Amino acid sequence: MKILTLMLALFAGPALAVQPDEVLADPALEARARDISKVLRCPICQGENIDESNATISRDLRLVVRERLLAGDENWEVIDYVTARYGEYVLFEPEAKGVNLILYLTGPTALLLALGGMAVYFRRRKAAPAAGTAALSDEEARKVAEILNE
Numbered sequence: 001m002k003i004l005t006l007m008l009a010l011f012a013g014p015a016l017a018v019q020p021d022e023v024l025a026d027p028a029l030e031a032r033a034r035d036i037s038k039v040l041r042c043p044i045c046q047g048e049n050i051d052e053s054n055a056t057i058s059r060d061l062r063l064v065v066r067e068r069l070l071a072g073d074e075n076w077e078v079i080d081y082v083t084a085r086y087g088e089y090v091l092f093e094p095e096a097k098g099v100n101l102i103l104y105l106t107g108p109t110a111l112l113l114a115l116g117g118m119a120v121y122f123r124r125r126k127a128a129p130a131a132g133t134a135a136l137s138d139e140e141a142r143k144v145a146e147i148l149n150e
Contacts, residue, residue: 033066036078040065041090049092061090 037051042058050058068078088094096104
């Protein structure tokens with residue numbers, strides 16, 4: 001019984017986000033609203049978009065998106081409106097300009113530096129003689145040969 005309750009709770013979460021009273025009558029507008037809602041982050045639930053979030057602010061944002069679409073706005077106009085009101089934080093993929101450019105370039109730069117560091121390390125490791133493998137003197141080589149011949 002506990003397993004059934006747990007499974008129902010897990011599967012019911014995302015289904016409860018968009019309420020039936022929010023759905024637009026026009027399927028094309030509703031599809032556009034869903035597309036826009038998937039690129040807007042909930043200001044409270046940091047890892048969810050407003051389409052999946054049950055937070056009150058997400059419901060308000062979903063309603064604002066639908067109102068703007070009914071007013072005749074294009075998708076980018078709706079996104080710009082919400083971004084102007086809440087900041088770039090609400091975008092799951094902020095534009096790669098200004099300070100955000102640093103965030104976009106940090107990952108690839110760190111990867112290139114790490115690969116370069118690994119290349120230098122392996123090149124030096126290959127060129128350096130192994131520890132404790134100094135060349136034997138003539139006398140030491142003769143003693144080793146005698147021991148091996150025994």
